[in-house]
Amino acid sequence: MDLALAPETLARWQFGITTVYHFLFVPLTISLAALTAGLQTAWVRTGKEKYLKATKFWGKLFLINIAMGVVTGIVQEFQFGMNWSDYSRFVGDIFGAPLAFEALIAFFFESTFIGLWIFGWDKLPKKIHLACIWMVSIGTICSAYFILAANSWMQHPVGYRINEERGRAELTDFWKVLSQDTAVTQFFHTITAAFLVGGAFMVGIAAYHLARKKHIPVMRTSLRLGLVTVIVAGLLTAVSGDLLGKVMFRQQPMKMAAAEALWDGEAPAPFSLFAYGDVEKGHNTVALEIPGILSFLANGDFDSYVPGINDVNKSEQEKYGPGDYRPNIPVAYWGFRWMIGFGMASLAIGAFGLWLTRKKFLLPRALRTGEDEVPHLVLFRKPLGARFSRWYWVVALWTMTFPLIATSWGWIFTEMGRQPWVVYGVLRTKDAVSPGVSQGEVLTSMIIFTALYAILAVIEFKLMVKYAKAGPPELTEADLNPPTKIGGDDRDADRPMAFSY
């Protein structure tokens, strides 16, 4: 069968497309849930209206986003059985458990309390309503943990044995699956990256309004919160990325060698800045390198040996039999660079923004701004400086996309870098597809999903823009007087609901 349209290729494309698309919404859901909960907490504690307005504003964008996250998530669960039934048979005993845990513990939590939060403004006392959004936030984070534990098992299988008779892997130690270093570091890295996405999102939209001198008190608060989130999350993403990298060097030497286009092992090993390789011959034709850095990334020193692609390929051939054990090297190499590059760029732009808008006691009196003024972005009020600050608003808007590009490439790198394995060293991708599903069926579903996702992307994007541009809503009487008992007050039984579809 033509390889380009083989069910395996199509099923992989489908998984790639649906996963990357799903993961555009996931990080924003995780971070905006927590940030919105934080803003609402500030409102409940201080009673300042700007916090309530901010809660409502970011809450609405959060809801537009989470709707897509939820519905695209269902596809992910079904897809294992539909396109990858031999994978499901082989690993169900292990992989199914965290998935079921996610549904039973996290999804129920998230989806039930989101309903309470959306419709509960006039049905729940202030503090209970606040607790609901925190429950949603906890749900999203638990959900991430179980999924990443499942994924980590595919990267680095632990706590199992192979049952030859049934032809499958069987669980021997569930705690190990949940607590192995791959799962913990990958969770840490994914959550911090998620907050980088949410922080940059907040900064971008706040910058848009501040540039137009609109909704200043709310957007000032959002800008600062976003900038601090970007910096804290950005630094932690770098730290966790380094930790994850070291774990991977031990567990998946091929992936990291591919990420660096390091063909032959070296000591000390250099970090590649730019490489153009010849995959057939197994070497780089052009290479620009910094000596010693890769040794540091891999092992924490500047002179140790790091094995190359050719070395690992040879040792895997000895271990698993003849074959090509190299992933798509250009994708791994560039994916790794796009991930780091866009992630770090957003951190740098955030750090610069925070310095520009630093607290007023650091500034001369003439440059300080009040609560309802747009913060000055530079230390002087000369025309050059003013133009400069206008540039920052534009840059901040574009920076919204950077962490999303980084996380997308991060997943492409993680998943494609593991090929030709679906479970590293245990099950090959080609042995995982559904044998009974025809080429036509996979092609049909791939075309439908791609088309449907494309249409929804346009709708979602337009809605986001519409509501982001609209700014925070005016507060109503009902907003400022939340009910005192569960189920809502009886004082005006025919009053319209505070929120209705």
Added chain:
Amino acid sequence: MELHDVWFVLIAVLWTGYFFLEGFDFGVGVLTKLLARDRKERRVLINTIGPVWDGNEVWLLSAGGATFAAFPDWYATLFSGFYLPLLLILICLIVRGVSFEYRHKRPEENWQRNWENAIFWTSLIPAFLWGVAFGNIVRGVKIDAQKEYVGNVLDLLNAYSILGGLVTLTLFTFHGTVFVALKTVGDIRVRARALALRVGLLTAVLALGFLTWTQATRGDSASLVAMIVAVVSLVAAIAAVRVGREGWSFAFSGVTIVAAVAMLFLTLFPNVMPSSLDDAWSLTVTNASSTPYTLKIMTWCAGIATPVVLLYQGWTYWVFRKRIGTQHIADAH
């Protein structure tokens, strides 16, 4: 009772929960065309399920995840075998989820009407297809010695399973109609009651046919009891809504769903997916299940999580217990 039997029961419970809960919200979706007279009434209907439909849908994800973990071979055969119907269900669930959230996000009449049409069709189609799917599971499909489904999509469209689909569609619609009567005030409530009688009678005829067919071909004494419970409670539900006792009626239509699902699973056991080609190739609770260790962990998880879920989901229904009518819907949107 061994753990794989426990998990057979638990999966039946999860499907029951799904059909009980999403059953009525599918029904409400269908009613947006059957009952509502104008935009505002449609909004009343949609808002009766607004706070809860998302939580209801997770019962499906749990049933799917639990099947994956407890019976991987069942999950693999079922999901790869019923490829195209499941694809259709997935598309419906995707569009349906965003329809609720996005319909009111723009004021244009066209925009709202399109999403309302989407809500109707994406509620109706899965409500029908779930019955078709379960009809086929119970009836048995072409499974070979390698546990693979070897039939095609047309094999899934047979008289028995299509009747099953019509039963779930009408039963969910009836369940939804009773729910609307229970959750609304004013004119819409009166009309919901009247409609419930008509839909209820149609449901009773179809359900009696399907359940009798099931009992005649695959039944035993336990399934007969479940069938009698299902039919009697359906009649009780119709009678209760006729005399204006909507709460009782909803409870009875719920019992009907519980008993009907119980009957299907009783006729299935100890198979989980019988083969129509050779009995020896059927998937059973033993040859399709996970190891006792995995099942033990899962049992702990489900044993602790399920009561908690029931508790807070139940609380949600308590928070939103007040009936709503057109006066509660703001004019904006």
